[in-house]
Amino acid sequence: MSSFVLNTASGLGLAGLYFLLASGLSLIFGLMNVLNLAHGAFFAVGGYSAWIVMDRMDGIPLGLRFVIAVLAAALSGAIVGVAVERGLIKRLYGLHVEQILLTIGLGTAMVALMGGWFSYDPRLMAQPAWFGQTTTFLGANIPNNRLLVLVLAVLALVVLLAFLRRTRHGLIIRAGVENPGMVRALGVDVDRSFTIVFAIGGMLAGIGGSLATVYFNGISPGLGTTQLIFAFIVVVIGGLGSVSGTAIAATLVALTQVYVNNYVGTGLGSISVVVLLAVVLLVRPQGLLGRQVL
């Protein structure tokens, strides 16, 4: 029982990371039809931003330093998102092959840049002592860092849903995912929402990168790129453009991966996720929630 609880907690923590990486990807694809293959690099940018704060701001207590690190990761992810959208992708809307080539190249270049800057060796990050301790729940000693990732991912989901549900920009994004041409015909400048969605996507990926550094106990340039394939699977299973669908799919994918790895055979988790994807595509090709944003 306790190992099941422990695996579930680990799976939910991983689900939090997948959600943070995949939700921005999903919104960007849903609204703009842009497959952002550089999104994994945004994740790593967040991780390194957090690492820099934790490594360099010695004078600040570790707990407060971690809060600043997460905020710095969010900010750097948002800045990179806006810069990529305004500087590069804006010119290529509607040109899908060019977008794919650009974002593959950009993602590769960003990983190489981070490798040159920080080296390809994993960097360990200083963490508050509490992260390394455990909390006993239903007889299982659950690492606090798993709980932290889960709680922050749920918080991000709640804030994102509130933004989409309660603000005018959220309304525009939800309508734009369904029919951007009609939103424009109502007098709304959808292009501005495109930039906001890239900023949100970059911010979530940045936060995810900072938490992945805690979860995997270190950061390397290819961390986001490795997770990107699972994020794409999550996006397709959840339904392109659906935030709630992404949250559900992230949970399904991560739990499947962890359970299969632990109860069926180590290394089979990733294959089982691909099987899950195939089943969803056969039974419900539009994904769990289709193009319904909330």
Next chain:
Amino acid sequence: MRGESLQISDLHVWRGEAHILHGVGIEIAPGKVTALLGRNGVGKTTTLLAIMGLLRSEGSIRFGDTELVGMATHRVARQGIAYVPEDREVFTTLSVAENLRLSERAGAEHRYDLVYELFPDLAVRKEQAAGTLSGGQQQMLALGRALLDETSMLLIDEPTKGLAPIVIDDVVEALQRVRGETTVLLVEQNLAVARRLATDAVVLDEGAVVYSGDLETLASDPALTGRYLGVEVR
């Protein structure tokens, strides 16, 4: 607001590689309701999409003193042009209230009282997802969205298409209520409905204007309606 004039001259429009409109010219006086008629596939919807900046166009579309060709769609809409598309295109995952809220323009007075008076069904279904409305209710919502703020021009594409006769009456009565407040360009296959709403007519055939003038003159001439519209009027 009594509407703006619209002057279209030498308009060429493409959909992909297909050249759909070949030098179309249309003039509409402020406050008039003009029916844009013609058989299926002659370019009526294309004309409205071109005015909204949703298709690649060449030529001139002057709205008052403003040239619309080359202008981004959201800027065209901000000139005070409201568009009701053929397939309604309500946002199905948004509620009725959210669909209406999205069409609010900054600085304009939002006439919720008018919309809910014209279409009481919408008032009782504010929180309902638009995708769960009937076809007639979706058409009311599409019209409500266009009528929420005062406009200088309404572009309405087949508002009665596929609707039950009783719903058609509701839609026509709503449009009659706002007639005279704004300039209207109405695409309508149902000539009887067009006659209840419009005074002028423009007929397109194979991407060019073949008739422009009084609607009653057209509708009362069986030879003209037979030739251009493929209908017999009794």
